[in-house]
Amino acid sequence: MEFGLSEEQNLLQRSVNGFLDNASSLEKVRALAEDGGDVWPGLSELGVPALLVPESAGGLGLSTLDAAIVAEALGAHTAPAPFVSSAVMLPVALRSAGGDHDSLFADLASGAVRAGCALADGYGTRAGSGITSNGDSLSGTALYVLDFDADVYLVADNQQALFLVDKDAANLSAQSLTTIDKTRSTGELTFSATPAQRLSDDPAVLQAVLDAGRIMLAADTLGAAQEMLDQAVEYAKQREQFNRPIGSFQAVKHMCAEMAAGLEPCRAMVWFAAHALDTLPDQATMTACHTKAHLSEVGKFIAKTSTEVHGGMGFTDLVGLHYWFKRIGFNRQLLGAPELLREEAARAQQLVA
Amino acid sequence: MDLSYGPEYEVFREETREFINSHRDQAPRGQGMKSPEVLNWQKLLIENGYAARTIPKAYGGYGAQPDILKSRIIAEEFASAQVNSGLGGQGISMLVPTLLEVGTEEQKQQFIGPTLRGEMVWCQGYSEPGAGSDLASLRTAAVLEGDEWVVNGQKIWTSTAQHADWIFCLVRTEPDAPKHKGISFLLFEMSTPGIEIRPLVDMTGVANFNETFFTDVRVPKHQIVGERGQGWMVANAILGHERDSLGNPNVTLSRLNSLMELMKTETIAGERLIDNPIYRDRLMQIQGRVMALQCNDLRVLSSRLNNTDARLARMIVKLQGTELRHDLEGLAIDVMGEMGLAYADNPHLRDRGSWQSQYMYYLGLIIGGGTSQIQKNIISERGLDMPREPKVEKAS
Known part of the structure; x- marks a missing residue:
């Protein structure tokens, strides 16, 4: 019995955090948000894109938990990087679909090829979007494509089939979309009989991809929320009013205690969900759905509360807390917001008639 | 993993x-x-x-x-x-570990065996009307007269005092010492002259708690655990023990399973409660919270196996566990509508009326064993290293 991170996992965590402390400091995040660009080249040197690529295809063949550790670090640093699509969802899709993908695996592992994901048809199409397929071509519109600045897109159609589409494919138009979160690239893809490579018709493959992606967004929120809590505690110890640190007032310290009490179990929950995805297939989907839903709720509370602990300064661009606030907000909405996920969790345990 | x-x-x-x-x-x-x-x-x-x-x-x-x-x-x-x-009970869960830690050989021989066998039942004399969250300000006094302590004062929330053979009791023996250093830990028989017990009916309708009054209660001098003035230290070791056991997520899981059964069985307008999407979403919210605390529990267990301390993960259990359990019981009542009001001898009772009684009982546990607000002080001051509230000078 060992519920926790291994020595190697602690090492991975330290090395990614060490890199991001410098490469994704708040000043650098601000600059990247304004001028474009991300920290993917640096993460590629660390081997991050190869985490989930099988060893037989030149990757590291590590576990979902290893990937969750990296996602947590990225969230803590609001790091701009196409991690969820390139290092997790596409590799999981390729692994689950089977077949020979060695060449694409190799390009993903090196960081040379970046992936984006358009999967909303798999869990809830919104007005003005929707993808249909006809053999090896796609038509329709995908909105809020995650990690939009990509070389290849993983796309779900309305039959839960998965396709690969090259960014330079004929009859594909791409339009980036502005969201609240400047650390993520998102956009709109319009297909009109656009050639695509059919990867899988099996809904279980799409499910595996969504489960993994949702755990990564939950882990990202874990990191971002922990950082917001840490900053609130630090601020409350320094800031003085009425001749004493505001953190000595119970009204303020109880806000911090509530954040910590909500967040601490989230860490174990993310670890468990990642572990379940690799080893407990019967529980994987239900656990992934609950984990992202629960982290989204706790994250939302912490995003608000930490900002409030900072008083007026929390509302300013100067302090920059809003980068984490928006990151947590983005994670909540993408790949299924809490209500949808809880319904999916209920369905996964046959509670829906 | x-x-x-x-x-x-x-x-x-x-x-x-x-x-x-x-x-x-x-x-x-x-x-x-x-x-x-x-x-x-x-x-x-x-x-x-x-x-x-x-x-x-x-x-x-x-x-x-x-x-x-x-x-x-x-x-x-x-x-x-x-x-x-x-x-279980406070003798087995609290007094026995304490005696093993700090009792004399004679005390261990005298008390542990009969307590374990259930022949000697104990109650706990800690809280007083004027000493709740601020327990160390307790005023029940014990004065040494010859070979006996003479105890005067009042305790409250003494569970099972009416059935207990003995009490372990915190008393002030050094009135001039700082408040934490003037307390001693005494053991005495509930049949000693001068003890009066008045039942205190709680909101569930049960008289489990009592008020216990001491008037010139004479206790043999040697019935003290630890030294004079060390009672606070002796008591604190087991208070931590009590908190760890409240809010156990594995017990909560079995209640969650009962709630799911209830929602699959009970109907409204011919529809199962579980088929109502709003009720179902609320159930799923609770299930997510239970799952998070179960994972946390595994982490705490694992850290104990490794002799490490998952500090925050351990400190939040009482707060989160009791609040969650209260919410879970409350959800069962909510989804039952007027059926959820049934109590005591009502013929339409569901699950023997446990939803209402547990809903109220867990509000009691949110307050008892260190209130949620005290837990938040502990989490912020010891877990997050935040500054303490400045002490207010005693008004004279």
Whole structure:
């Protein structure tokens, strides 16, 4: 019995955090948000894109938990990087679909090829979007494509089939979309009989991809929320009013205690969900759905509360807390917001008639 | 990550299951504290190592080496079989560990065995009307007169005082010392002249609590645990022990399963409650929270196995566990609408009225054992290292 991170996992965590402390400091995040660009080249040197690529295809063949550790670090640093699509969802899709993908695996592992994901048809199409397929071509519109600045897109159609589409494919138009979160690239893809490579018709493959992606967004929120809590505690110890640190007032310290009490179990929950995805297939989907839903709720509370602990300064661009606030907000909405996920969790345990 | 307990422990689990299955007929069901059923069952559990497992044989226990996983397996198996797991109570859960830690050899010999066997029932005399969250300001006084302490004052929330043979009691023996250093830990018989017990009916309608009054109660001088003035230290070791056991997520899980059954059985306008999307979403919110605390519990267990301290993960359990349980019981009442109001002898009672009584009982536990607000002080001051509230000078 060992519920926790291994020595190697602690090492991975330290090395990614060490890199991001410098490469994704708040000043650098601000600059990247304004001028474009991300920290993917640096993460590629660390081997991050190869985490989930099988060893037989030149990757590291590590576990979902290893990937969750990296996602947590990225969230803590609001790091701009196409991690969820390139290092997790596409590799999981390729692994689950089977077949020979060695060449694409190799390009993903090196960081040379970046992936984006358009999967909303798999869990809830919104007005003005929707993808249909006809053999090896796609038509329709995908909105809020995650990690939009990509070389290849993983796309779900309305039959839960998965396709690969090259960014330079004929009859594909791409339009980036502005969201609240400047650390993520998102956009709109319009297909009109656009050639695509059919990867899988099996809904279980799409499910595996969504489960993994949702755990990564939950882990990202874990990191971002922990950082917001840490900053609130630090601020409350320094800031003085009425001749004493505001953190000595119970009204303020109880806000911090509530954040910590909500967040601490989230860490174990993310670890468990990642572990379940690799080893407990019967529980994987239900656990992934609950984990992202629960982290989204706790994250939302912490995003608000930490900002409030900072008083007026929390509302300013100067302090920059809003980068984490928006990151947590983005994670909540993408790949299924809490209500949808809880319904999916209920369905996964046959509670829906 | 390795969630298996390993083959040695699976054998132990199997043995435990077999024991439970072959003896469950003898387990007491609702009989009184000192009934033959209860005492015989306790004896059987101790002899087989399922109760008092790590207490030395010399003091009436089973004498096994401490093994966190085996204790855990025992708790899990008795809970899932819904078989009585032996006596709890404040004597066994709080006094015995304290005596093992700081009692004299004579005290261990005198008290531990009969307490474990259920022959000696204890109550706890800590809180006072004027000393709740600020327990160390307690005023019940003990003055040494010759070979006896003379105790005067009042305690409150003394659970089972009406059934108890003995009390372990915090009293002020050094009135001039700082408040934490003037307290002593006394043991005395509830039959001593000068003790009056008045029942205190709680909101569920049960008189489990009492107010206990002491007027010139004379206690032999040697019935003190630890030295004079060390009572606060003695008591604090076991307060931590009490908090750890409140809000156990594995018990909450079994209540969640009952709630799911209820929602699959009960109907509104011919539709099962679980088929109402709003009720279902609320159920799923609770399930997510239960899952988070179960994972947290595994992390705490694992850290204990490694002799490390998952500080925050441990500190938040009482706060989060009791609040969650109260919310869970409350959801059952909400989804039942007017059916959720049934109580006591109402013929339309569901699950023996447990939803209402547990809903209220857990509000009691949110307050008792260190209120949620005190828990937040502990989490922020000890867990997050935040500054304490400045002390207010005593008004004179």
